[in-house]
Amino acid sequence: MAAPKIMQQGRVVPWLYLLPALIVIAVFILYPTANTFQLSLRDRTGRQPATAECVEGEPCWGPFENYRYTLTSPEMLIALRNNALWILVMVPITIGIGLVIAVLADRVRYESLVKSIIFMPMAISFIGAGVIWRFMYHIETGSLEQIGVLNAILVGLGLDPVPWLSTAWVNNFALMAVGVWLWAGFCMTILSAALKGLPPEVIEAARVDGATEWQLFWQVMMPMILPTVTVVLTTMIIIILKIFDIVFVMTGGLFGTEVIANRMFKLIVTHTGRSTAIAMLLLVLTIPVMVFNVRRFREQEAMR
């Protein structure tokens, strides 16, 4: 949409309005991105080239030594595996639960109450959520009663309490459950808005034609909200790529729960090169979604 003649102005005025924003973005986003790439080719102090980190007789990627660490070191492999696990397991479950709640809540009178409750975890900090769930998973190892809900239930059923956060594999799923609890409300809100935006006459027509509720959902509603589901999916993938607070506060990345962003955080002080190389990995993993978002935006603009 070109501005009409009447609103046209000199060549300089628009840039004056844009200047503050462009300066801030250049200083805080563009320059750091370039600088992070530079630093990722340096050693732990950020002063020498990364080759200084190479050890005689051990594999070395020369100037890309920090990327060797990022892509092949045992602790990073665990982190990469866990982020993949979150994306493959936690994201579909979260979107699924969000969708189920959006569909079910639409049929009851207390819809807004249900949605407020499911959405509430989004309002509090991930650190606070971490405290809430550490308490849920608490294990009492002495002779005292179990005060964490989950272990109290297990003991009540006559089973042994489980150290949820320090048992390998169990802990990853315990952390993912926290993620589902946090983000299901986000998925629900966006998907619910999409469902409510569907034209009622189409749904009525399908009902009149004798479609069951199940068919109605899968064959009429689902295809229509698919673009929104894609947006939710890509947004969740980005969120999970950067997942940090929950893991930091609940396990600190110990016992096989390490994730990319937590490893990056740990190395900020101790190893500039590795830390920035991991940040570059996060950027590279984000780029496909960026491209997708820009494309989608241009399509929307073309339709305006």
Place this chain on the structure above:
Amino acid sequence: MRPFARLNRMFSRLPVHLSLGVLVVLWIVPTLGVFVTSFRSREAVRTTGWWTVFLPQEVEGKVEYATYCEGCHGADGAGVPAADLSDPAVVGKFPRSNRLLAVLRRPLESGELHVQDPGLPEDPNQALETLAPILGYMQVLSGIEEGAAGRLTLRNYADALVGYKGTQDYLTDCEQGVASALAKFNCDASDLLRPEGMGRAFLNTVAVAIPSALLPILIAGFGAYAFAWMDFPARQWLFAILVGLQIIPLQLALVPIARMYTSVGLQSTFLGIWLFHTGFGLPYAIYLMRNFLGGLPREVFESVYIDGANHWTAFWRLAIPLSVPAIASLGIFQFLWIWNDFLVAKIFLSSHPVLTVQITNLIDPRGANWHILTGAAFLSFIVPMAVFFGLQRFFVRGLLAGSVKG
């Protein structure tokens, strides 16, 4: 048949209600547990689950009291005016059950046995064993000891606010003049500002969140206005870049900005963290405001230009007042985002801990201070929850307006 129609419908919907009910309970229980725990004494938190406060409490000694004492003294303890057991002064005379036993062995003024039908066990040890729970019950009755029902307390919040980690609670230790409390604390209102407490952290968070929410909106307002109502060569692709930048991981900026801040003296300053949040809040803020401003009716702007207004006037007199709904959504969204941020504050404001950072400082790896930690967590929830429940409409609108920032 009609009366049953509604009932039928209700039953056919039963699975819907049940599944929603289960989900709602699953979503509430974790938060409820922390909320309840924050009001329980350290001892209660350590020894019993928080859910027991909802169970009927069997008060110890009640049965024994009913057997031996209730006949004369009454259920409320005030049955005998001369020996009113609901009076703390009366019950306070018996710190131990052997003192009580001595009085009970003495006959009453009428010459009858003090305790009769049934009488106390003859054997002194057995008698004392019977009396111990009765005395405990009398202490609850007279209010000397808090009963099970009255075990809720605000003391955890005092501990969290000042950041107290002593063996008892802060208020008790201050009253009793315990050395560990007096060494670091003044035991007056000034303790609320101690650097390791949640009180100070609360103020720090306010000082971070408000400017960090307002600054990007102001800067974004100018930029968004240019994108929406001005014509310049690179407009389309510059805006497309902003769309892409919305999801750029802020991890990319941590190390370079930390190094830059150290060299220019902005490390661990409020100005530094305001600017950082402004930088990463801008792409989303410009995107949202440009969409809103661009959606305003063109005629409104045309008419003011015809009337001779320039862009500056149109921006302040027209664009800003009209975009108050967008500014509100954006402001609330950005405010909550920053209020809840941990990573940026941890790195750029380490010497002024905000709420989230202070909570992690309070965590005890052995899990021995849940009473304080839960109180601290809830202190950090007060503002987001008030904002969320009070301004939910704006919050959800901000969420729906675009893809989500990061």
